[in-house]
Amino acid sequence: MEEILQYVTTNYPTIARLTIEHLYLVSVSVGAAILSGVPIGILITKDKQLADAVLYVASVIITIPSVAMFGLMIPLLSLVDRGIGFWPAAIAIFLYSQLPIIRNTYTAINNIDPALREAAKGMGMSDWQRLARVEIPLAVPVIMAGVRMAVVMNIAVATIAVYIGAGGLGTIINEGITGTNSVKLIVGAVAVSLLAVIADYLFLFIQKLLTPKGLSGALP
Template sequence: MNLNDFFLFRYGAEILQHTGEHLLLVVTAIGIATLVGIPLGILITRKASLRQPILGVANILQTIPSLALFGLLLPVPIIGGIGAVPAIVALTLYSLLPIIRNTYTGITGIDPAIKEAGRGMGMTDRQMLLQVEIPLALSVILAGVRLATVIAIGIATIAAAIGAGGLGVFIFRGISVVNNQLLLAGAVPAAFLAIFAELAIGWLERLLTPSGISKGYK
């Protein structure tokens, strides 16, 4: 087999370009989802009445087919249209559920005796949150971020359908011309990105787990 026929050699420059686009979409979406999801997860530990509505909306967003969600965003002003912006919005919405749920699970799963000890020392709710709850729940929260990242990497391949770029460009081109090399040029790097994200965030999660025990929805 001629090396020039191998997809890594034939499409190497394009793979690097589209991998960069893919990473930009995922990192931006996960960053926004983390900034929104963690506070929402904390909120529902304090306001029990908001738990079902917030988790319910996040669950509904997860059930919408990805291509349909991208399509629904097209006519929306400001965040809609063609390109990276609606793709980032869609990926952010898909990433919220695991982050919100794991934040809630991590904080509510802390031993009540530890919380009572903190209150007995006169700690305010803010001090309890920042000095006790978040540090103890951090590994569980990161498990949610890890899951959200892996999901986002997969869904981001669909973003090429609305002109957002990424590795999905190869997949759609490969399907249109029935070319397996093009399909592999998109699918293989996306799979490696997902594996790398899983290992990297998983390592960070284990590093931040004092007891070495992971909890939560993974």
């Protein structure tokens, strides 16, 4: 324990820098996934066959091992001189984030009580007004649960990104493995775990803020 505390104290600036790199990679990737996944999830509620196809493709993508996914990005992005570093890692994490976000958005919109839709129609709301004022606010808790899942999952996945030069907390873990240094390995693993826990609670807080008051009691 003493060695761990000494390592953290001595290398705090490096740990802080790698944590920021890690957060930046996950934030950009998952942020882009939210901007694309939520609209896709809403769109496919209109067509069951399209929904099945989109969800199937997203399910296949998430089953690809992270090392293989990062490896696939290298030759593809090498064509535009971006084969190593931030971009292949960001695109891989973006792809991994799609399933939980699309699936939860689709499920949330689909499970809204039809009576509420009819009531909104009866009030003279257009399809867009109904979506913005009724359906999306009611779907927020389930959508945010998907976002939370994507963030926590990809904080762990991002540790593998060190092998393609994307940096992050995986650097400490990799140094611990290659140098058989248990202190570095423990520090890196604990740092990633703490980051995931903090992110989960942060997004739970945001989820509660965005949830209509009448639904807040249903949150975990």
